[in-house]
């Protein structure tokens with residue numbers, strides 16, 4: 685019994701840190717190649733979302749997000765083949781259109797949808 689009590693103390697301390705869960709953004713990896721855009725998850729809780737664009741292709745790619753019905757465009761700048769770029773955005777709940785805006789990549793298939801949940 686005593687051993688169980690000792691083990692649970694650090695866990696209890698961790699759980700009691702106020703706002704500890706909110707301190708970390710949700711991570712999403714967006715893998716780009718010709719001509720696909722694959723998100724590691726398609727639904728995230730709202731607030732801070734950390735998106736990493738990883739370019740596995742042979743062309744440069746960028747990433748843009750816009751909430752359907754919204755006017756603001758969130759941008760991860762053009763990223764070279766083999767490179768990755770990370771940005772953290774504060775996103776409102778809704779459905780976001782995600783696409784690569786380089787040349788005609790979007791119409792070739794580099795698009796996805798990200799749902800930002802209210803929870």
Ligand SMILES: [Cu+2]
Nearest residue numbers: 745784786789
């Ligand atoms: Cu592209």
